[in-house]
Amino acid sequence: MRRLLKNPAALAGLLILAAFLAAALLAPFLAPYDPTAQDLAARLTPPGAPGHLLGTDRLGRDILSRLLFGARLSLLVSTTSVLIGLLLGLPLGLVSGYLGGRLDDLLMRLGDIQLSLPFIVLVIAVMAALGPSLLNTVLVLGVTSWVVYARVVRGSVLSLKELEFAMAARALGASTPRILLRHLLPSALPPLIVVATLELARIIVAEAALSFLGLSGVPPEIPSWGQMLADGREVLFFGGWWVATFPGVAISLVVLGINLFGDALAEVLDPRSR
């Protein structure tokens, strides 16, 4: 941990993430306006105008306030979805790659089937079956992303298990869980961390797509960055560049922060880089 804090990239990443987390938590105190309050007289105010630091959107809602409140939903949805996906995909990938055979075939074909279904169709089906709600949105986004993690881990394990240190562990009589957790998992983590950071960004945008289609189960009055992007798209060509730009910048910054931190984490975990 100390080495992590000494790494400038990790520190920068951590600061960015901490800032967004603080913004999300303290949104009610930081936001100058109610994020849902409309002020049609001040609609599409450009950034920098008095009272509206980042401008307003089509309905005159303050962008800064919406950004701060939006951080809550976007960060919550993306992190929990990634965690759910990891929780499913990581163990399945480990076992699938290590044991191989029928189980591996079955899991990977299931993954293929799922990936061959258009994501939106899948979501519509699930929402129709379970009813739209925030929890269901998180579940759908999380559960469907298991394939990505499982494949990355499986790929690493396939090559790692052939290395002599894995064979040495077997020769010593190490149990399968021990080999998986002590010998294969640590070396399989770095690519997984990279994928998880990319997934996080993808899920923020995916949630936006669902919101846009009215499938996210999130009430429209609760702002999310994705929703703001979708709103901004409509006025983008009519001079309202700031409406979509600021949530876009926020998403990029979060992804950057996670990437910096994730890369540093992967590096710190590798004793060879010491």
Next chain:
Amino acid sequence: MSRANGTLLRVENLRTWFPIKGGILSRTVGHVKAVNDVSFEVRKGEVLGLVGESGSGKTTVGRTILRLIEPTGGRILYGEADLARLPKGALRPYRRRMQIIFQDPFASLNPRMTVGDIIGEPLVIHKLAKTPRERVERVAELLKLVGLSPDHMRRYPHEFSGGQRQRIGIARALAVNPEFIVADEPVSALDVSIQAQVVNLLQDLKEDLGLTLLFIAHDLAVVEYISDRVAVMYLGKLMELAPAKELYRNPKHPYTEALLSAVPIPDPTVKRERIVLEGDIPSPINPPSGCVFRTRCRYAIPECAETVPELREVAPGHYKACIRDDIL
């Protein structure tokens, strides 16, 4: 071969075939016959050298004996058990008795574990240390045994040279107090100057700890130095097996003869005939009929293509798999 009292391990008709999958249905379309009907025994306290060129199946023999690769057929008699037929779970007690040292000292140590954890792991797995303190002491002892310092415990493998890493691998194998060790080309990846050190270390350990070794190598000079008996493999089969001195002085099989003629002699005045083997080693998927060596043998006769030569005793303790007795 009769079963002597001093036999530690007896391999009978061992076969390790790897299936080749083909087509969209992943059907087995053939086999790589990496080890095909190999029989030999290892006597208690001896070093049996196993030599052969790349692709001869010598590494597969070693790994199959330890069930790191599943045998296709045959028996691996060790103590009272047939290791080839033992269910996976029942193998564990035998993992304490037999160990392996790998060829590549860079791939054989987990880069993310400290040396102390690597050598200490077998102690944890087999519950050989009651307390963490006892484990650390035992690891320190093992490090000293292989000529390293106990201070090295907290370091990671990448901080060591190839020779030192191989010593760590040896210490790990010794942690469980095994009686039998498969040394799979333990010095092939090392600098020549380091090779002798590691071979000497193995020999000392063997004497001090009463180990039995299966020493796999492609370097005949190294094998001659350390082995009591030597077995020669070619394309998944044993060609010749004899006491080391006898084999080197008096090879009976044409393949051994050719191998030995390629060993450099450190004396420029000595002239001798080099037997150059034409062509490459044939494919183990579709090995030649009869004697597998006949396609490259300078003594081959038509009969060689018809019968598979048995490994038979041609002099006391000297076995060869060749139908011709009128040569060599």
